[in-house]
Amino acid sequence: MTRYILKRLLLLIPILLAVSLVVFTILRLGHGDPAMAYLRLSSIPPTDQALEVARHELGLDKPFAVQYVSWLGKAVRGDFGISYVTKKPVLDEILYYLPNTLILAGYSLALTLLLSLPLGMISALKKDRLPDHMTRGLSFFGVSIPNFFLGFVLIWIFSIKLHWLPPLGKGGFSHMILPILTMSCMSLCINTRLIRSTMLDNMHSRYVLYARARGLSESVVVRRHVLTNSLIPVITAIGMHAGELFGGAVIAESIFAWPGVGRYAVSAIYNRDYPVMQCFILIMTTIFVLMNLAVDIGYAWLDPRIRMQGDDQ
Amino acid sequence: MNMQSNRLLRHGILILAGLLVLLLVLSAALAPVLSPYDPDEVTLELKFAPPSMAHPLGCDHLGRDVASRLIYGARTSLGCVAVIAGLILVLGFTIGATAGYMGGTVDSILMRICDVFLTFPTFILAMFMIGVLGTGIVNVILAISLTHWAWYARIIRSFVLSLKNREYVLAARVAGTGRFMTVLRHVLPPVFAQLAILATLDIGHMMMHVSGLSFLGLGITPPTPEWGVMIADGRQFVWTHPELILYPGLAIFLTVMAFNILGDGLRDALDPHTQTSSSPEDTLAEPARMAVITEGL
C-alpha cells in the first residue's frame, strides 16, 4: 500500500508540470496582449513606447522556453505575480478568498455523501416500491435543473416568500445553507442513482448468493458485503463530483455574492487580469489533482485487487 | 404499478420528450418565422408588461417580448450545443479511435495528451479559456469543445479496444478483409451507436455549461438572446419580477430533461447490454465516466 501511495505521489510532479505547461501555453497562444491589458488596467495610454516598456517589464520579449522556466521558478516559490487590477500579490489574494470556497465545497461534498448513501440504499432495497419511485423521480428532476436556476428558485422560496434564510453574502451558517443546497443538488442526484444501481448489481451477484447459502443473515449480507463492494465505484465518483463542485461553486458564489475565489476569478476574467487567471486555474487544478489522488488511495485501500497489483505477491 | 402500465408510461414519456425536442429544434430552425417579435426590439413603454394576448409571456425590463427571446434563445442554445457536440464527436472519435486501433506509441502519445486535458476540472478550464480567448459565441464553442473532447476520446478508445479483439473482427481479418474494410464494416457501426447515446445524454450537460458560462457573463453576451443570459438579465429583478428568471430557467430545465429521457430511450433501443437490475435512468453517463476514471488509475 505504501508503495502505491509513494508511486502516486511521485507521479504528481510530472502531472503538475504538464498542467503548468498547458496553462502557460494557452495563455501565450491566446488572443489578447498581456501588455495591452496591463496598460489598460493601469490607465496608461498604450503608446508604442509604453507597450515596449510594458513588454519588457513583463518579460514578454524573451523566448518562450525562457519565459516558461522563469515563470515556473517564481511560481514554485509562491510568486505568481502582481494583479493587474489591485497591484497586490496574486497568491495572497487568492489564498485570502480560497478558504471561503473550500468551506462551501466541503460542506456540499459532505451533504452529497451523507444524503446520497441512505437514499440510494433505501431506493435499492425497496426497489420498485414507493420510496424507490419517489427517489428516482426526484433524482431525475434534480439532475436536469441548472444550478444557476435552482439558486434563484431557492432564494425566491426561502428568502423572499418565507423569509427563513438570507439571500446573500457571508455571515453565519444560515448564509451557507442556500449556496450549499444549490451546489450539491446535481452531485447528490447522480450519486444517489449510482449507489442504487451499484447496490442492485451487487445484490444479484454470486457472492451474495453464496453468502446467503452460508447462512449469513440478510442484514449482514447487505451491510457487510453489498455495501462495501458498492462503495468502491462511489469513492471513484467523488473525483468527478469535485470537478462539478468547483464549477458549481463559481456559480453559487456569483448568485449569492459569496466572497470566494470563484467570484474573484470571474471579475479577473472580465478585466483580463492574467496573473490572477493563471494562478486561479493552477490552484484549482492542483486541488483537483490532490483530491483525485486521495480518491485513488481510498479506492486502493478498499479494493485489495488494486492495492496488491503494485506489490509483489 | 404492473409491467403493462409501467411500460406504457415509459413510452408515453419518451414520446413526450421526443416531441419536445422536435419542438425545440423547430423553434431553433424557424425562429425568424415563429417568433412574433424581434427579440432585440426595445420598447420601453412595455417595460415589465404582464402576459397578454399580444405578449403571451409578457415583456422584460427593456420591453422586449419574452416569448420571442425564448424562441431565439432556443436557436442560440441548441445551435451552440449542436456545433459543440459535432466538434467534440469528431475530435474525440478521431483521436480515440486512432489510438485504440493503432495501439503502440501512437496510442501512448495520444492518451498522454488526453490525460493532460482530463486533469483539469472542466468548467474551470473553460472559464480560463474564455479569459484568454475572450467572450462570444465562437469562443464559447471553442472553449467547451476543447475542454470536453478528452473524455469522449477515452471512451471511444476503450470501446474500440474491446471491439478490436472480438471474435468477429478477428474472423474478418483472417478471412482476408483488409484493415480498412474491417474498420469500416465491423468496428465503426457499434462505435457510432455508442457515440450517439453518449452525445445525447451529454447534451444536457453541455447546455448547462454554455448557459452557465453565459450566466456568469463569460459566454454569450447580452443582448444576444440566450437562456443563460436571460437569467443573468433577470437576476436583479428576482424580488419584483421573478418570472423573468422562471421562463428561461424552465426552458433549460425542460430541454435538458427531454434530452436525458431521449438519451435513455436511445440507449435502451441501441445498447441491449443494460442490466435487468438497474433501470436505464439510473446511469446517464456515469458508467462511462467510471470507466474513464478507473482506467486512468
Added chain:
Amino acid sequence: MSCTGKTNPDAYLSVRRLCIASGAKLLVQGVDFDAHKGRVTGLVGESGSGKSLTCQAVMGLLPHELASDGVIALDGKHMPLKGPSSRIRKARSGHAAMILQNPMSCFDPVFTIKSHFRETLAAHGVPKRENTPDRWQAELAEVGFPAPKTILPLYPFQMSGGMLQRVMIALALALDVNFLIADEATTDLDAVSQSRILDLVETLVRQRDIGVLLVTHDLSVIARLATDMLVMHDGVIVERGPVRDIFQAPAHEYTTALLAAHYRLYGMTPPERRPDPALQPTVPPRSLQ
C-alpha cells in the same frame, strides 16, 4: 407424477412434490426424491433442466419472484420454503451446506478467507472463543491444504479455482453439516483439480458419513462418485435408480441420448435402450483419475 406426499423418514434429504414456477411457466414439476447419508446421489441434467433451482429450493435460496410449493425434509424435519429469511436460515443450520460452481465469483473479493470463516461460523452461533484461527486451520488441513496458516490471510483473487473450491468444502465442514449439495462444483475446474475435489468428497463421505447431492451435467463425474442417480429433463425427473443399472440399461429416451453422447466421447458403443437379457452387459469404465 407418482407421489405419496409423505417424506421418507429414513432418508436424510427427502423432497416431495416440489414445484417451482415463474409466473405461469412451470420450471420444476413434481420433483420427488430421497438422498441418504453416507451416499452420493447424482442429479444429472442439461442447463435449464431445473437442477440448480431444485438445489436452491432445498437450501431455501429461491429468489422471491419465483413461486414454489412442495415438501422438503432434512433429517425428518420439514424445511420452510418461504417466509422470513431468518427462519429459513435457522431451519437449515447444522443440516445442509452447499458448494457452487465458479468458486472465484462466490467469495467476496474484498474480504480475506479468514473473514469468510469468521463470519460463517459466527452466523451459525459459534461463540467467539471457539471461532478461532486454529479451528479454521484444522478445517483447511482436513481438505488437504498443507500450510493452512498461509491460506487464511489471502484474498480470493490470489487463489486458484481448485483451491477456492476446497475452501468452500472446508467452510461446509466447519459447520459440521450432515449433508452437502454440490451444484456443478467441478464444472469449471481443470481435470487435475476436478479429480482432487472428487477424491476429497469421496473421502469425506466415507469418513464423516456425509450425504452428497452431486449435481452435474458430466456423466463421468456421476460414474466416478455416485451410487444412485436422478435424471432431470425440463423440470421433471425422468429416470431414477442405481448408477450401474441406468448406465447399463437406460429406460427413458433422454437418458439414452445422454449416455450415448457420453459413451461416444470414449469411443465406445452406447447401450441398447431396452436391455436384452441374452446380451452380455458392458460395464462402463471408470473415468480418468
